[in-house]
Structures are given as C-alpha cells and as structure tokens.
Amino acid sequence: MRYISTRGQAPDLTFEEAMLTGLARDGGLYVPETVPQLSHAQIAAMAGQTYEEVAFAVMRPFIGETFTDAEFKDLIAKAYAGFGHAARAPLVQLAPNHFLLELFHGPTLAFKDFAMQLIGQMFQKALGRSGKRVTIVGATSGDTGSAAIEAFRGLDAVDVFILYPHGRVSEVQRRQMTTPTEANVHALAVDGDFDDCQAMVKDMFNDFDFREAVSLAGVNSINWGRVLAQVVYYFTSAVSLGAPHRDVSFTVPTGNFGDIFAGYIAKRMGLPIADLVVATNTNDILHRTLETGAYTKEGVTPTISPSMDIQVSSNFERALFDAYDRDGSAVASQMDDLKAGGFQISQGAYQALQDTYKSGRASEGETKAAIKRYRAQHGELLCPHSAVGVHVAEAHQGPTPMVTLATAHPAKFPAAVEEATGVHPPLPPRMADLYERPERVTRAANDLSAIQAIIKERIAR
Numbered sequence: 001m002r003y004i005s006t007r008g009q010a011p012d013l014t015f016e017e018a019m020l021t022g023l024a025r026d027g028g029l030y031v032p033e034t035v036p037q038l039s040h041a042q043i044a045a046m047a048g049q050t051y052e053e054v055a056f057a058v059m060r061p062f063i064g065e066t067f068t069d070a071e072f073k074d075l076i077a078k079a080y081a082g083f084g085h086a087a088r089a090p091l092v093q094l095a096p097n098h099f100l101l102e103l104f105h106g107p108t109l110a111f112k113d114f115a116m117q118l119i120g121q122m123f124q125k126a127l128g129r130s131g132k133r134v135t136i137v138g139a140t141s142g143d144t145g146s147a148a149i150e151a152f153r154g155l156d157a158v159d160v161f162i163l164y165p166h167g168r169v170s171e172v173q174r175r176q177m178t179t180p181t182e183a184n185v186h187a188l189a190v191d192g193d194f195d196d197c198q199a200m201v202k203d204m205f206n207d208f209d210f211r212e213a214v215s216l217a218g219v220n221s222i223n224w225g226r227v228l229a230q231v232v233y234y235f236t237s238a239v240s241l242g243a244p245h246r247d248v249s250f251t252v253p254t255g256n257f258g259d260i261f262a263g264y265i266a267k268r269m270g271l272p273i274a275d276l277v278v279a280t281n282t283n284d285i286l287h288r289t290l291e292t293g294a295y296t297k298e299g300v301t302p303t304i305s306p307s308m309d310i311q312v313s314s315n316f317e318r319a320l321f322d323a324y325d326r327d328g329s330a331v332a333s334q335m336d337d338l339k340a341g342g343f344q345i346s347q348g349a350y351q352a353l354q355d356t357y358k359s360g361r362a363s364e365g366e367t368k369a370a371i372k373r374y375r376a377q378h379g380e381l382l383c384p385h386s387a388v389g390v391h392v393a394e395a396h397q398g399p400t401p402m403v404t405l406a407t408a409h410p411a412k413f414p415a416a417v418e419e420a421t422g423v424h425p426p427l428p429p430r431m432a433d434l435y436e437r438p439e440r441v442t443r444a445a446n447d448l449s450a451i452q453a454i455i456k457e458r459i460a461r
C-alpha cells in the first residue's frame with residue numbers, strides 16, 4: 001500500500017513513512033493510493049468480535065509491511081488497554097432510532113485517544129527499530145494536545161511540543177497538558193487563537209531546514225495514521241446495529257474534518273453508511289461550504305464547544321481531493337486561493353461533496369438547549385460537542401438508525417454542562433486529583449521564530 005499527496009507533487013510513501021512524516025513536502029496530505037474493500041462476509045464476521053479484533057481487521061490492509069500481524073495485534077492491545085470501558089466505544093440508545101457512540105472512555109476523555117494511543121504505540125515501535133529520535137509538534141484547540149501528551153509522555157525516542165491558544169481551552173484540557181511531569185513533554189501557551197497555532201505548525205513543516213534540524217514529526221489530525229484509527233469505531237457501531245445487513249447513518253461533530261473523513265473511508269471500504277452528517281457550531285465554514293460551494297474564511301468565534309472552533313478545516317483537503325477525482329493540481333490551486341481568503345468549488349466537485357456529506361449547524365442557544373433536553377428527557381449528560389451533534393442529528397433523522405458520535409466526556413467541559421443542567425459532571429475516579437496536580441507551561445508569543453527557538457533550545461538539553 002502506497003500513500004500519495006493530495007497536491008500531487010510529493011514522493012509516494014509507505015504507511016510508516018506517511019505516519020512519521022505527517023504533512024507532505026508539497027504542503028499536501030497523504031491518502032492511500034486505493035481504498036481496500038472488505039466483503040459483506042468479512043463485515044458480517046465482525047459481529048460479536050472485540051473492539052481490538054475489529055480494529056485489526058479494518059486497519060491491517062492499510063499498513064502494508066510496516067508491522068507484522070503479531071506486532072500490530074500487540075500494538076492495538078496496548079493502545080486500548082487503558083480505556084475505562086470494556087467495549088472501548090459503547091453505544092447507548094437515546095431514542096427509538098437514535099444512538100450515541102461514546103468515544104470518551106480513553107485516558108483524556110475525548111475521542112482523540114482512539115487515534116493517539118495507537119499512534120504512540122506505532123511511533124515507539126517504528127522509531128525503536130531505527131534508533132531515530134523525533135520532535136513532535138502539534139497545535140491543539142484542547143483535545144489533540146492532551147491526547148498527544150498522554151500518548152507520548154515518557155517515550156524516550158520522542159519530544160512532544162503542543163501549542164495551544166492561551167486562555168481558550170477548558171481547565172480540564174489545560175491541566176491534562178500541563179500536569180504531566182515527564183521531561184519530554186512541553187506545553188506552550190500561545191498568545192493567539194487555534195488557527196494561529198495551526199498555521200505556525202504548518203509553517204514549521206514547510207521550513208525544511210528546521211524540519212531536518214529537529215527531525216520534525218506531526219501527529220495533528222492530518223496524520224493519516226490518526227484518520228485510520230478512527231475508521232474502526234464506525235465498523236463496531238454499525239455492525240452492532242445490524243450492518244452489513246442494514247444501513248446506518250452517522251452525525252459527527254466536526255472541526256478539522258478528520259473524524260467524519262474516517263467515516264467516509266469506512267463507507268468506501270464497504271460499510272453500508274446511508275448519511276454522513278457534518279455537525280458544526282457557529283464556526284460553520286463546513287456547513288456553509290456544503291450549502292453554497294464557496295469555502296471562505298471568517299474569524300473564529302469562541303464557543304462552548306471549543307474543540308470545533310476553527311476557521312479552516314485541514315482534513316477537508318482530503319475530501320476535496322476525492323471530489324476533484326484526485327487531481328492534485330486542482331487541489332493545490334484551490335489551496336493557494338485559500339491563502340487569499342477562500343475559493344469557489346467547481347460544479348462537479350461540489351456535486352460530489354453534496355452527494356457524500358450532509359450538514360447542519362447548532363447555535364450556542366441550540367447547543368445549550370440540547371444539553372438541557374437530553375438530561376431532562378433521556379437522562380444523558382452530553383458534552384457541548386456531542387450536543388451540537390445530537391441537535392443536528394435530530395434534523396436528519398429518517399427510517400435509518402442514526403448514530404451521533406459523542407466526542408468528549410461531559411466532565412471535560414463542566415462549566416457549560418453545569419450551566420445548562422444544574423448538574424456538575426464529576427471526573428471519573430481515575431483522574432479525580434487532576435485539580436491538585438502542579439502545572440508546568442511555557443507562555444509563548446504568537447511568533448514563529450520565537451517558538452522555533454524554544455523548541456531548538458529544549459531538545460538540545
């Protein structure tokens with residue numbers, strides 16, 4: 001299995017190379033050259049299997065020679081052993097035809113643990129073999145950073161630097177990033193917003209001297225290894241609802257488009273998914289794009305669902321690549337236009353996107369009302385991101401079972417949940433002392449060269 005860039009100007013890579021590299025050298029994102037198919041019988045055989053067994057069956061065709069079967073099974077087992085639920089991704093019923101996929105039983109209480117825990121294991125194995133050392137730099141609106149730090153803390157072949165927007169992440173998110181004591185973990189609070197952080201990370205990857213000097217590696221949601229790990233729970237949940245004998249739809253609270261793109265890959269692999277619904281908060285570039293065909297930047301408005309407060313959605317480039325029939329030069333020219341503020345998607349590509357994705361948006365008021373309603377009527381405490389999802393899902397309900405992805409635990413966003421319901425969501429017992437642990441963080445200016453200097457100095461220690 002080879003991986004190709006969405007901009008068509010970077011060398012093809014193996015799974016291992018694509019995973020360790022993150023962003024392609026032409027600025028594009030890596031995607032598999034072809035999407036492997038699972039037969040009806042292979043999907044049917046997943047009924048009754050453990051999460052780990054399904055994970056192996058779904059991901060194995062993508063990894064080529066990078067790991068042997070025995071190694072890969074071992075990495076999967078280690079990645080999910082620390083989850084607080086035997087099913088890893090349990091499904092609960094909200095209403096007659098509406099289900100919630102709880103993706104928040106990992107160590108940092110958000111779905112990003114599914115990918116990051118596995119990436120941590122895969123990096124350690126691959127780097128251990130080659131004796132190399134890498135510097136992981138990532139931008140976060142909160143959950144990626146905590147998941148990355150949790151996955152890489154204490155690994156000797158890796159330094160991990162996480163840039164987060166100062167004052168714009170929840171206290172639980174911040175503490176999950178600033179309380180680990182391992183010397184290879186570095187939390188940087190940047191005086192800017194998430195898009196500033198993300199843009200600086202991109203710039204570091206495009207600064208080839210810096211990239212070589214520090215052996216830069218990326219684990220942001222553009223990393224193909226992360227998207228791949230997220231394909232698995234579409235299979236486990238759909239199969240438990242009757243797939244492949246029955247269609248299932250999904251609504252996905254969306255920011256950088258990684259999680260919903262994983263759903264699209266599951267569909268391409270043969271999982272019978274009827275609708276894939278993009279749910280956004282008021283930062284609704286994706287919803288507007290799917291409604292109008294114009295992808296145009298606007299400022300970011302802080303919301304109670306901060307992990308979806310984005311202006312541009314980096315993984316959307318992968319969707320565009322397929323919508324443009326994998327024409328890398330068309331994608332590259334649109335991405336150039338984006339620097340100037342936006343672009344109009346061609347008629348054919350727009351049609352392809354509309355055929356693949358539906359969308360909706362929840363205002364702040366609608367999100368709070370959904371948290372309140374689901375507590376009162378269904379006894380379910382939703383985090384604000386999951387509440388955006390259920391609000392949008394309600395508008396797309398039909399005869400097909402709808403699964404809404406619950407992307408974080410309510411205790412990760414206690415203020416918003418308490419305001420809407422009067423109930424303070426408690427942290428699970430295994431992290432109850434989070435508020436007592438001392439914090440360690442570096443405040444950084446919104447300035448690329450200043451941040452590069454901090455990184456160089458720290459890894460030289």
Ligand SMILES: *Cc1c(COP(=O)(O)O)cnc(C)c1O
Pocket residue numbers: 110111112143144221253254255256257258259260307308385407408
């Ligand atoms: C990251 C995140 C999202 C958005 O996921 P994308 O893959 O970026 O679309 C939604 N909810 C929560 C809680 C998150 O952490």
